[in-house]
Amino acid sequence: MNESSHKSSEVEKARTPRRQRGHARVEVLLSAAARVFADKGYDAATTTQIAAAAESSIGSLYQFFPTKEAVAQAVVAQQSADLSLRLANMAEASPDWSVEELATRLAGALIDFRANHPSFARLIDTPGVPEGVVLDVRKSMRVQLAAILAPHAPRLGKARLTAIATVVQQVMKSAVALSDDPAAESATAARAAQAELREMLRLYLLATLSQRQS
Missing domain, CATH: 1.10.357 (Tetracycline Repressor; domain 2)
Structure with missing residues (x-):
């Protein structure tokens, strides 16, 4: 493996845990959103309620989902x-x-x-x-x-x-x-x-x- 390929491999390995954490965070957010939508309905639900149900910040929610x-x-x-x-x-x-x-x-x-x-x-x-x-x-x-x-x-x-x-x-x-x-x-x-x-x-x-x- 040449130096360029080695660096690319190392970068990819570093990204993998972040991707896994991001995937896990999305799953938590979607699970919380499903509960809020079921309880409140679409119109009454808010992104603030969804973030709270996911025990997450509103900024974290908007990182993945910019709108309700x-x-x-x-x-x-x-x-x-x-x-x-x-x-x-x-x-x-x-x-x-x-x-x-x-x-x-x-x-x-x-x-x-x-x-x-x-x-x-x-x-x-x-x-x-x-x-x-x-x-x-x-x-x-x-x-x-x-x-x-x-x-x-x-x-x-x-x-x-x-x-x-x-x-x-x-x-x-x-x-x-x-x-x-x-x-x-x-x-x-x-x-x-x-x-x-x-x-x-x-x-x-x-x-x-x-x-x-x-």
Whole structure:
């Protein structure tokens, strides 16, 4: 290794810990932002609240995210990437499942994702994140859902599968509404309602896909 290459290697080694620390700091900021957006909603949330929730300075936040919109977009990107990976893994495994297993697994995974990521719904379903980003997330999810359903409903056309995927998305939104329902007597009651919603989606998928097989 010549002297120039050696120096370049040393510089890269020095940068690596800083990059790792920067990545860790971004993860903390995004986790805090997700909690604040879930609690306050996009409009009421502030960058000051996000920085405080991350136990960070506002300057540190602005170093990575210069605006609230940038933070919200990053949260959506992170969570949608997580959901996309889950759906991709399901698409790979699901052709070997029975319709019953598909309906059960898909309903549970989607309802639980929405319920466990309330900020996702807050940001996707309300103004804040650029409309183009929101549309891309929704379209991508519908395409993945349709791909998961297609092997189990070979007689259905693309339009019908997309319609079913759209219905699934709307049911998922209800999972968050249930978790935020002010009329719920307790957290236990809210979870029970979410379980009913998960069962409803399971039965809808089971009935729809089974009918089309006959």
